[in-house]
Amino acid sequence: MKRIKSIVLGLIIAGLVAIPAYQIIGSSNGAQQKSTKNQLPKITVEPLAKTGSDGSFSNLSAGDIKPTIPGKAIVYKVKTPIITKENVSAQALKLGISGTARETSVDISVKSPTGDYIVDKESGADVYMTKDFELQAFPLKTLLSDETYRKLATDFLNEKGLMKGDAVFKGVNRGNTYTSGDGSINQAPFMIEIGFSRKALNGIEWAGVGPRITVQFGENGKIIGADSVWREVEPFKEYPVISFSEALDKVKAGNAAIYNVGLNDSGVVEGAKLVYMSDPVGSHQEYVIPYYELKGKSGSGKSFIAYTRAIPENLITEAPASHSSAPQGSKRK
């Protein structure tokens, strides 16, 4: 009997000790979570873009791949570009465009009869367009080799001060083509483009509209235009990255931008990696965050691509991109 009393007493004492200890541990964990949340503020991004073809998956599998995805990645903050009338005028002059710099709420530009140079104040994206660019619409008579176009573009960018230090050659675009309505001319290039992208950041490549530098060529290797989207960034904080299977679930749930997929299609992922996303020109991008890029084959055998955010959704705040509005109308009939 005495032994039973001792056991009961022991259990009570153990319980009295254990419960507060558990509470302490629990509250400690909570504080840690709270502390983690405090250390990682929510990232403001634009809502996910949607494709116009309404592609979706009813069945999406990982196939045989087991991608190596880091558990954390750095989120970058976009630096505000320094755009002044003086530096726009100076750059325009290097391009052979002289005139008075004109400033609006969105850009600073110099216009001349031979061409224009325009810089977007929000993103720093710039466009150099000659009159030849505007009129270049029919097949080029003389096409040069890829190597020649690349050298001409590289020399031009270096000479005009438009090349960026961490730019890497991307490729030659012969996909700007003219096809006659009767089919007698089929996809003949009317303009050649040479592109450069930006070196990977900590091993993570870029996607979206940039970063890019493009040089456009008209007849016989003549440079008729150039443009760039190159937001400068600085490290903000390291954020956790969701797992590949979580990313797969998000894409299946439609929480992604999905290209080249039918309605309720099936798909097998053949490759997955993280990419940093560059937003459209004309939108305010505050942070550059990692996305999952999933590539694979759909049920119909087409190559698909899907992007979904790699940062946990509880660390994301969506802000509407813009607020264009226009009067409605009423039916006349």
Place this chain on the structure above:
Amino acid sequence: MNRLWTVKLVMLALCLMLLIPSSVYADTDGSNVSIGVEWAGQYSGTGAPYEGNLDSSDEAVAGLYDIVSDPNTSWTWDFNFGNDYAWERDWKAAGRLGGDDSIYADDVDLAAWCGHGLGNNFLFNNQNDDWYATIGDMDMGDRDCEWILAFTCHFLQGTASNFGRAADGVHLICGYSTDMTVYPNSGSRFAYWAKYPYGVRVAWYRYGKDTQQAIDQNIARTFGANASVNDYLWGYGSVSSDPPFYSNSPGSYGIWDTKLNW
């Protein structure tokens, strides 16, 4: 004497009126220049064949209002119908098929659509008269329309024989032969470049480069008359004469593809 002075003053006023450039533009069809847009964003729950919502389609075309806001021209905003009020009938040929394009889509100079597109068509969220406005439904340009902007996927997929029959005098149809991404600032980016001013085809290319993802599937496509390829919007530069119908003169038409952000 007084009467002579009055006549002189009237003559002077008339001369000044001729010398000062007018900001009012009328197209060759004799009407003031106008924009009409339709869009669909709410598909879910409507019974439409595809039910994924496209939340920013309204803003995408509303951005074209920036053209109307330009004090240097006199573009007017004719209509802006969305969701339940955007109808297939508004794009359907009036004479041949009994549609209403002669008072809506083909009664404006610049017509635009944003919503789902599943291959040479626009997908509406109601059946007035049909879910789909197809290429075969459209006879654009025989009334007024000079330019169409299709902020949708696959509207210009295939060859000219697939979509050329919609061109009955319309100068240029801008769209995609592939998937594309709908961004809220799509229309405003087009307007930005068209107002600069650059030609319609160039403005479409530049809007595409500004907004579309760097994936190799994205091809912005402009289809239209060779003679219209460098058209500006009314009031911003030269505009070609109305071209012959595609079906009568396919050789006078062309397709301009631009592979975006490859």
